Amino acid sequence: MGQESIVQSPESKVGLSNGPPILVLATRNPGKIVEISELLAGLDVRIRSLADYPDIGEIVEDGRTFAENAVKKATTVALETGELALADDSGLEVQALGGRPGILSNRYAPTPRERNERLLQELQDVEMALRTARFVCVAALADRQGHAVARTGFCEGRIALAPAGEAGFGYDPIFLLPDLGVTMAQLTCEEKNRISHRGKAFCAIREVLEHVLAEHGGLIPMP
Ligand code: ITT
Numbered sequence: 001m002g003q004e005s006i007v008q009s010p011e012s013k014v015g016l017s018n019g020p021p022i023l024v025l026a027t028r029n030p031g032k033i034v035e036i037s038e039l040l041a042g043l044d045v046r047i048r049s050l051a052d053y054p055d056i057g058e059i060v061e062d063g064r065t066f067a068e069n070a071v072k073k074a075t076t077v078a079l080e081t082g083e084l085a086l087a088d089d090s091g092l093e094v095q096a097l098g099g100r101p102g103i104l105s106n107r108y109a110p111t112p113r114e115r116n117e118r119l120l121q122e123l124q125d126v127e128m129a130l131r132t133a134r135f136v137c138v139a140a141l142a143d144r145q146g147h148a149v150a151r152t153g154f155c156e157g158r159i160a161l162a163p164a165g166e167a168g169f170g171y172d173p174i175f176l177l178p179d180l181g182v183t184m185a186q187l188t189c190e191e192k193n194r195i196s197h198r199g200k201a202f203c204a205i206r207e208v209l210e211h212v213l214a215e216h217g218g219l220i221p222m223p
Helices: 030-039 066-081 102-107 112-122 189-195 197-215
Strands: 022-025 046-049 084-094 132-142 148-159 175-177
Touching: 022 030, 022 066, 030 084, 030 189, 030 197, 066 084, 066 132, 066 148, 084 102, 084 197, 132 197, 148 197, 189 197
Parallel strands: 022 046, 022 084
Antiparallel strands: 084 132, 132 148, 148 175
């Protein structure tokens, strides 16, 4: 992609581009933005999201895996903005459903409430011992040359019999953490980040990001 097609950030447009590097979160999911911002706290970067780049259109998630989709989202946004970009592709795998909804977690039903209702309906005859599930998250970091690195995190649990809790987003109210006896939606953001798939993936990608910022001038070294 040529320089002329780069979508500028608000500060680049008004000549305020000096300062810590910009890191664009390549997501439109507000729940993810809250959690990821907390996971990146203390880094010497200026965090932006796609809300700051309204010219970037929908990125079609046509990969076969979480990793393919995460890398596609991160590289697309890094190339279009000319900045470092960090993407998250994530979802819920339910063992009794052969891993569904998996990479289609966001398209399983039109709204989060309907997705949870559909899942509870599909599992209505499945006993608690067989309601095992895991959240998966792939975090991908891409640089302005389109090179990308990805890290994966998992969180094991079960699908509850009924929703509980108001915090978090998506499937959190029906994702039971058997050791704690609560759903993910009954944890604070800090508690969720300590044990979640996203917390694990972003803790690992944060190490890569720190290295890239300190040693490589914002570029990911080629293997
Ligand atoms: P972006 O692509 O803009 O990041 P998205 O919501 O479309 O946002 P995904 O394609 O990665 O993101 O879909 C992930 C879906 O999986 C998400 O919408 C939720 O339904 C579910 N999900 C992922 N992480 C979750 C979490 O921590 N808690 C609850 N549900 C989660």
